Amino acid sequence: MRCQQVRRAWLEPELSAKARRHMQACPACQREWELNRRLNEAFSGWEVERPLPAEWDRRLQQRIATARTGWRGWLESWRWRPHPQPLRLAAGALLLLLVAGAGLYVRPRWFSPRAVKPASTGIVRDLQALNQNQEILQCPLFAGHGAGDLANGAENMN
Amino acid sequence: MVIEDRLTGRLKLSADVLDADAEQMLRFQAGDETAFEILVQRYRRPLSGYMDRMLQNSPVSDELTQEAFLRVYLSRRRYRPTARFSTWLYRIATRLALNYLRDHRHERRQLSLDQPSPVTERPPEAASPAPGQEGEMLADERCRRIRRSVAALPERQRTAVILHKYQEMDYRAIGETLQISVNATKSLLFRAYETLRRELRDLEEAR
């Protein structure tokens, strides 16, 4: 058994007899084992206990209230409104065409290589994150339910 | 576990995946806002501790902890009780933290490693050490070094280490949070601990 394998085996809850035998005969692994112990000590010394600021809760409430009425709330409720799928797709396509058209129209006025920015500005990232969130935990339980269930859910949104 | 019939009827929930948090989340989905409050109260301390260690910057940590809860609020309809609520929450928070770290990588590089991190660091001992304090000083120094070494780890390794050491997640939960396999999780942790042991060894040898 190689040293690397043995050290990787330290991640397991139980050390195998083979790993144990290696460690008895290997000073390098014994040293690493001791370092591991000190590492764990150092980890337990890293405390972050601090009270959250007094206004933290109030501020969260505020942000929620703002988001509910703002574009993020609108975006979320739109995503979940029980429009029939084709209608939503059509609306999305129309919006895309409008944006693309407007982009082509205004592009010559401002476009220059220097104006190109990485696509990770706040709003874009927010939208990306929201999209990614949707991938989270796809549920087969919902597969059999139609727009009616979503409609019931969407009512509670407002 | 008591679940309203209409919920069990509608979602055909299996009891094994439905922990107490998931139950609150389903109540919240059904319009009960106090369920959300309960989840915030339950998770705000552990989550802010997680963000403190991930970001090592209190104001940013507070802000992003709030943002994580805000996203839970806004995307509650997308929660599915097929996985634990805590995994979902930590996945959202992790994504926020990693995005932030990525966007501010440049600024962080410019900070000298010798500077104390702006927060989450205990104040240094004011008086010169009495003989008995030597060991304590060494422990403090180790701890400071580890904090900086963790901050210098590649982002996914850092995340895995913090989830493993402080959020008491097992390999499966860490993997689900990072969306990688159990084996990949172990590899991340193995590499991270190798690096951290090396840093610690350098520290001891430099003394």
Ligand SMILES: [Zn+2]
């Ligand atoms: Zn060895």
